[in-house]
Each structure stands twice: as C-alpha cells, then as structure tokens.
Amino acid sequence: MDLMKQGYDLSPALLATLYWGGFLVGRMVSAGLKNVAPRPMLITVTVAAIALMTTSLITENLWLMAAVGLFHSVMWSCIFTLSVDGLKEYTSKASGIFMMGVFGGAVFPVLQGMLADSMGSWQYTWLIPLCCEFVILWYGLIGYRKAAKDQIG
Known part of the structure; x- marks a missing residue:
C-alpha cells in the first residue's frame, strides 16, 4: 500500500x-433507519465493511479503507443493543460493565502499529482489523444469542 511512492498525496491526516x-x-x-x-x-x-477492507487490501486502495467509516458508524449501537437485550433489571449494570x-x-x-513497525509496511497489518470484522460478523450471526439456561427472569 505504498501509494505515496506512486504520486498520491494520501497523508494519514487526510x-x-x-x-x-x-x-x-x-x-x-442510519438515524433514518430506526425501523x-x-x-x-x-x-x-459488517459484511459491507469486510468487502471494502478486503477489496482495499487486494487493490492497495486506501480510499476504500477510509470508506469503511460509513459502516463502522452503526456497529456499536447494534452490538450494544444486542448485548443488553433481555437483561431486564440488570440492563443498567451490564451496560456499565460493557462500556468499561x-x-x-x-x-x-x-498492535497494528507494532506490526507495521516490525514489517516496515502497513499493507498486511490491515488483517488485524479484518479479523475483528469477522468476530463482529460472528457476533451478529450467532454470538449474541443467549442460551435458555442463561436467560434472566
């Protein structure tokens, strides 16, 4: 992903x-998608973020990596909602623990920065956030479910 050598002005700040x-x-x-x-x-x-990140890694296009922010914006609220669902009177305590x-x-x-320093390049360090995206996908597909024995109330 050394696009700066190819004449692109892709500063980290930009x-x-x-x-x-x-x-x-x-x-x-996403505020308009309340339903x-x-x-x-x-x-x-998450699937959209995985697709963008994978395409970005393959094509070495950092513009696509920057576009991942469009999809990360709603992940937290979805994960939080799924994680506290069904906790009833324990919701406020669980949400506090979840936030910490x-x-x-x-x-x-x-870790990504340390890996980039040791490798001398950022290109393959994006595999770390890509793995995190797969963990989030797993959570959305399977991991959010609570076992019947774990149900409160």
Missing part, C-alpha cells in the same frame, strides 16, 4: 478525516 467524515455521514443516514432491527443492520454493515470492557479501539491499533 485518510483519518475521510474515515471520520464517513463515520459521521453513516451515523446520520431496521439491530441484528440485520449489524450483519449488513471496550478495549479493541485501544489495543488493536497499537
């Missing part, structure tokens, strides 16, 4: 701005 701008646009668009259930929404946006337990956004970028 790509981050585009990612977060896409995040904002995706969030505004869509969280599970199909999570599956759809978020570490992916702090740990995986550091």
